[in-house]
Amino acid sequence: xxxxxxxxxxxxxxxxxxxxxxxxxxxxxxxxxxxxxxxxxxxxxxxxxxxxxxxxxxxxxxxxxxxxxxxxxxxxxxxxxxxxxxxxxxxxxxxxxxxxxxxxxxxxxxxxxxxxxxxxxxxxxxxxxxxxxxxxxxxxxxxxxxxxxxxxxxxxxxxxxxxxxxxxxxxxxxxxxxxxxxxxxxxxxxxxxxxxxxxxxxxxxxxxxxxxxxxxxxxxxxxxxxxxxxxxxxxxxxxxxxxxxxxxxxxxxxxxxxxxxxxxxxxxxxxxxxxxxxxxxxxxxxxxxxxxxxxxxxxxxxxxxxxxxxxxxxxxxxxxxxxxxxxxxxxxxxxxxxxxxxxxxxxxxxxxxxxxxxxxxxxxxxxxxxxxxxxxxxxxxxxxxxxxxxxxxxxxxxxxxxxxxxxxxxxxxxxxxxxxxxxxxxxxxxxxxxxxxxxxxxxxxxxxxxxxxxxxxxxxxxxxxxxxxxxxxxxxxxxxxxxxxxxxxx
Ligand code: ADP
Numbered sequence: 295x296x297x298x299x300x301x302x303x304x305x306x307x308x309x310x311x312x313x314x315x316x317x318x319x320x321x322x323x324x325x326x327x328x329x330x331x332x333x334x335x336x337x338x339x340x341x342x343x344x345x346x347x348x349x350x351x352x353x354x355x356x357x358x359x360x361x362x363x364x365x366x367x368x369x370x371x372x373x374x375x376x377x378x379x380x381x382x383x384x385x386x387x388x389x390x391x392x393x394x395x396x397x398x399x400x401x402x403x404x405x406x407x408x409x410x411x412x413x414x415x416x417x418x419x420x421x422x423x424x425x426x427x428x429x430x431x432x433x434x435x436x437x438x439x440x441x442x443x444x445x446x447x448x449x450x451x452x453x454x455x456x457x458x459x460x461x462x463x464x465x466x467x468x469x470x471x472x473x474x475x476x477x478x479x480x481x482x483x484x485x486x487x488x489x490x491x492x493x494x495x496x497x498x499x500x501x502x503x504x505x506x507x508x509x510x511x512x513x514x515x516x517x518x519x520x521x522x523x524x525x526x527x528x529x530x531x532x533x534x535x536x537x538x539x540x541x542x543x544x545x546x547x548x549x550x551x552x553x554x555x556x557x558x559x560x561x562x563x564x565x566x567x568x569x570x571x572x573x574x575x576x577x578x579x580x581x582x583x584x585x586x587x588x589x590x591x592x593x594x595x596x597x598x599x600x601x602x603x604x605x606x607x608x609x610x611x612x613x614x615x616x617x618x619x620x621x622x623x624x625x626x627x628x629x630x631x632x633x634x635x636x637x638x639x640x641x642x643x644x645x646x647x648x649x650x651x652x653x654x655x656x657x658x659x660x661x662x663x664x665x666x667x668x669x670x671x672x673x674x675x676x677x678x679x680x681x682x683x684x685x686x687x688x689x690x691x692x693x694x695x696x697x698x699x700x701x702x703x704x705x706x707x708x709x710x711x712x713x714x715x716x717x718x719x720x721x722x723x724x725x726x727x728x729x730x731x732x733x734x735x736x737x738x739x740x741x742x743x744x745x746x747x748x749x750x751x752x753x754x755x756x757x758x759x760x761x762x763x764x765x766x767x768x769x770x771x772x773x774x775x776x777x778x779x780x781x782x783x784x
Contacts, residue, residue, distance in 0.1 A: 302371040305537070308396065311329055313359040327354075331348055334393060345393070345460065353468075369742040372533030373464065375459065378431055381463040385471075391446045394460065403429045405434055422497075425485055432485060453507075461536075465531065482581040519534070534737065535734055539580070551690070551692050552698075556701040556730075563682045564580075567590075574688070577594060577595050580592050586740075593690060607667075613667065621708045623669075627669055633666045633667060636653055638652055639653045674777070683717060697717060700723070715763050720760050736754075
């Protein structure tokens, strides 16, 4: 093992960036450094970030993470990032032409609605990319920039345009322009990547009018990228993977059928579906990772509102004064008193895709208390998760031995118990809260030879707590069906 001990990861999130070190000897994460990222909202529904600020924040975090580590002990640095967010920059100077357009940004909503009206086009795009036509993904954001940013359009004409997701821009900056790359997991979120070709799709680039020569080269997730310097220390970059795929990898869901859900602001369920893409109209199909061992695909269900419902209960309804109170308050009653909640605070994502739906409470009477409402919110989140799962298992034999989970909301035991009860199998909370960053550490470890292969990594999984389903209760299933009927009417 050439005396090395640490693997570093950069976790480029939506609200903050983090860097950390994974200590192979103790199997623990140390030296976490974090910095918040400014969000810009130039119009309602539009979200932008400053790509230069992000790179500067990452460099300063990296400086802190490595301050007490000798470069000789470090294998290298992996990257995981918020996906779909797009940057346009100058090939010569590395300077962006416009603020980064963030995945949440809805500025191309109308354009996407227009595209979706032509069912044949929507089907063609789904067949090739595994994705739905939605402003969430990168291609329509790029098309918007080419139309609305004069500097971007001019750079295209002058052959100086680089278009990439944030991983590409970060790598370009860290390596002084020496590497212009992205990986398959990130590329597969752009609407320009063909799942079967495993490459940019020339016809889709033409369809969205995106110059293919402006896009980065796609590399394997475990491929070596380049060297760079931080505070005079030489570090190696390698191990690149989008955040949700990274948490699937970090949760060691490496066998076909394994799956996980991350409960953060939103909730993301991803299932490893092995080496061939499987399509489901209610879910997304995406590249989980491509390494020297081959390609692995995933089915993905994005639920837009999960932890955000808890924040809303706290900040807007003031029913709770902190997130953990959602558990004690909901636990103070034995049921929801017939109240149902649909968590559509930002529209409904998977598996219903009702972008314009609004959240609802129903079944309220004079005897309803705040405890019933909060309990109904927790139930609603678990029903939505079950609904995503039902679509997944209709397309692929999902391993029902357990669902692995991570994210801030897994601290809520009642929520986890509800989830296990409605799934009818165990929910396994990971001991490592940073499973997204851990996925990037594992990928970098593969790149730099810290691990022999993926199989050897899968033994590293550590569980914190397993929630097993309580005795079967027919009411539970009929409540879920009632909830589905409410969603149908939205
Ligand atoms: P993100 O990475 O999306 O910012 P995190 O994984 O950090 O999200 O989780 C934060 C979310 O988890 C917040 O929305 C917060 O309200 C929620 N949360 C944290 N603790 C609890 C709890 N005990 N019960 C319910 N929700 C919680």
